[in-house]
Amino acid sequence: MTESTTGSTQLRDELAPSWIDEITIESLLHPQDTTTRLREEAPLAWIPALGTWAATSWDLCKEIANDTENFEAVSSPLATRVFGDPNVTSAEGDLHTHLRNAVATPVSARAIRGQIESRMRPTAKGLIEKLRTQGGTAELLVDYFEPISVRSVADSYGFFDVETDTLRRWFHQLKTGSTNMARNPDGSFANPDGFALTDGAREEIREYLEGKAKEDTEDPNNVIARWIHAESTDGQTRSIDALVPSMLIVLLGGLQEPGHALGSTFFGLTTRPEQLQRVIADKTLLPKAISEGLRWMSPLYAGPARAAKHDLVLQGQQIHKGDIMRLVYGSANHDSKYYEHGELYDLDRYAHPHLAFGDGRHSCVGSALGPQIARVGLEELFAAFPNISVDPARPITSAGWPFHGPTALNVLFNDDAR
Amino acid sequence: MPADDTILSMVVSGRRRDGDALVVTLRPVDDRPLPPWEPGAHIDVLITPEITRQYSLCGHPADSATWQIAVKHQPPPRGRGGSDHVHANWEVGTRVEVREPRNNFPVRDADDYLFIAGGIGITALKPMIDSVEAAGKKWSLAYCGRSLSTMALRDELAEYGDRVRFFPSDEQSRVDLGELLDTPVEGRLVYFCGPESLLEAVQERSAAWPPGTLQFERFTPQTHTLDEDAVSFEIELAESGLSLTVPPHKTILEVLEENGVTLLSSCRAGVCGTCETTVLEGIPDHRDSVLTDEERASNETMMVCVSRCIGRRLVLDI
Ligand SMILES: Cc1cc2nc3c(=O)[nH]c(=O)nc-3n(C[C@H](O)[C@H](O)[C@H](O)COP(=O)(O)OP(=O)(O)OC[C@H]3O[C@@H](n4cnc5c(N)ncnc54)[C@H](O)[C@@H]3O)c2cc1C
C-alpha cells in the first residue's frame, strides 16, 4: 500500500478537512467523537495540535506497525527527557532485541505461569480482605486495581523488597513528567520544573537497580543480578545505566496499564448488566470479557509513535522523512470495518483481533502478564462481592490522551459472603 | 450460559398480518424456558440453509415461553428472498431454527426518551417503549410510515394515547424533525430505527445534541462475516476425542471455552504467546505475530486465539 515519492501527490493542507485544525489536546481527552470522524473522513491525518500524523483505522495502524521498510521506532523529546534514550520503545535492530529481552523475559508467557497462583492470587485475596473493612464502599482503581497491578508487575521482576506504596509513588512521579507536554515556541519545555518529581524517581530507581545487581546472582528471582552478570552473547554491553530507560518504561506503563485494563473491563461490563451477571456467575467468561474491555476502551489509546525513514506517499498524502505517525490503537479498535457497533461493550461480539497491545516487533511485552492480573483480580472481586454495583450517585466517566481509562470507579457492595 | 451461537429449534405457534408485516409467534419445540433478552435485541433466523436474516424481538421480555417477530415483506427482486420465503411458506406448525438473542441496541438509562420509528423499524423500539413506560419514565414516539394501513403494531401503540403520534406520508402528514430535534433537551436520549434516508435526516437535525444522545440501529442486510476470509472448519481434540466446528465469526479459543475446554489465554490478539497449542494434523492459517517464519513453516504449533485453518480440519494436542 505504501508508495514511493514519485507520482502525483496532494498537499496535506489542501486535502485535510478544516475541522481537523480545530482539534485541541484538551478535546482529545474525550477522543471518541473526534476519532470516529477521523476514521470516516481522514484515517490518516496531520493533526496540527499534536504536530504528528494520526493513523486511526485498524488497517493503517496494523500496516504501519509492521512496516519496517518505511517506518522506525522513535523516542519523542518528552520520552527522551523522562526516560532517556535509547530505550526499548525507541530502539531498532540488535539493540532493540537486546533491551527487549532484558525487560521481556521475566514477564513472558512462560515465565509468568508459575506466578499466577503463587503470587498474584494471594495479593488479590489480601486486598479483598482490606476492602471488607471499608463498610461496603470502595473506589476500585485506588483501593484495588492499582495496588494489585503494581504489586504483581514488580513481583515478576523480583522487586519483592519494594513496598507497594513506593511502587505507586514511583509510577505517579514518572507520570507527572510524562504528561508535562507544554513547549515553548523554540521547542524547549515550558515547565522544566515539572520534571523534578520524575527525575527524583529515576534516581531512586537507578540506585535500587544498582543495589539489586550487586546481590546474589544465584537467586533465581533476582532477574537484575542474573541479567547483568550473564555472559553477553549479543555483543551489547550490559550495564544498569543502559537498562534504566527501559525499566522506567516498564515501571510507568507496566504499573499503570493493567490497572486500566481492569478498570475498562469493569466499566464495560457495568454498561451491560445482563452480561455482568453472566460473568459473575461463570468466571470462565472472564478472559473474553477482559479482551473485550481492552478493545472497547484501550488503555494505551493513542498508542506508540513511528517515524518515516524517508519521504513517501501513503494514502495519497505526502509524508516527509522524520514525520511522526501516532498509531491510535484505541480508535482502530472501534473500526466499523471489523466491529459492528464498536462503541458498545459486547461480550458476545464476533471475533476479530484487537490492537490494544499493538503489533509486530514492538508489541507490548506485558501482553501475557497484564490480562492475567486482570483475570485474577476480577475473579477474586466477583467471588467476594457478587452483588457489587456502581454507586448510582457517582456514575463512571472516562478520560485521557494518550492513556485512557475510567477516572474513578465508585462501587457499593455488601460482604454477606463472609 | 450458552453462547449466542446455540441453535434453538422453534415452531410457529401464531401468525397474523399487521400492516405490511407478518407478526409471527415462535415457541420452543421442547417447551423449555427461552433465554432472557432485553429490549433492542434481535435474533438470527435460519430461514433456509442459505439465508439467515435478523429480526428484532418485538414482544415482551418477561415472556419466556414465546417470542414474537414482525417480518416486513420485501418482494424480489428488491429483497433477496428471505422475507419473501417467510411470507409465502410459514404456517402455524412450521419448524424454524434461530440463534440466541444478541443486542447491539440496548436502552441506556435516562430521564426522558424520544423514539422515532420509520416503517418496520418500530419492531426494535416497541419493547423499549413498553419498558420505559413500566419504569415510569417520560417518553414520546413519532412513528412514520407510507400509509396507516402498512404500519405494523399500530393498535398496541394506539393504547398509549397522545404520547404516540403517527405520520403516514400518503395523508400528507410529515413528521417535523425540526420541531422534534432542533432544541436539545437535557437528560433526553433519542432512539431511532428506520430506513437510511430518514436516519440521515435525523442525524443531520440532531447535530446540536450532545454526543451519544442519538442511538440507532440499521436494518440493512448483514452478512455477519465482517472478516470476509473467514470460513468454518473442524477441530478434533486428541486428548478428549471431542470434535468441534469453528464457525467463521468465532475463534478456536472461543469454541474450546464454550465446550468446557479451558486453556490459559492472555492477549487474545496473537501477540503474547500464552495460548500456543501443538498441532498434530492439518495446516494452520497463522495469523499471530509471535511465531517466527521457521516456526510457522513447521506448522508444529499455533496460537488458537487468532489463527485458523487452511483446509477443513485440524487435530490439536489438547
Ligand atoms: C439488527 C437487525 C434487525 C432487523 N429487524 C427486522 C425486523 O424486525 N423486521 C423486519 O422485517 N426486518 C428486520 N431486519 C431486516 C431483515 O433482516 C431482512 O434484511 C429483511 O427481512 C429482508 O430480507 P430479504 O432477504 O427479503 O431481503 P434482503 O436481500 O435482505 O434485502 C432487503 C433490502 O436491502 C437491500 N439490499 C439487498 N442487498 C443489499 C446489499 N448487499 N447491500 C445493501 N442493501 C442491500 C434491498 O434493496 C432491500 O431493500 C433486521 C435487520 C437487522 C440487521
Ligand code: HEM
Ligand atoms: C494490560 C495492559 C497493557 C496494555 C493495554 C499495554 C499496551 C501497550 C501498547 C499499545 C504498546 C505499544 C505497542 C506497539 O508499539 O505497537 C506497549 C508497549 C510496551 N509495553 Fe505495554 N501494555 C500493558 C501492560 C504492560 C505491562 C504489564 C508491561 C511490563 C511488564 C508493559 C511493558 C511494555 C513495554 C516494555 C513496551 C515497549 C515494547 C517495545 O517497544 O518493544 N506493558 N504496551
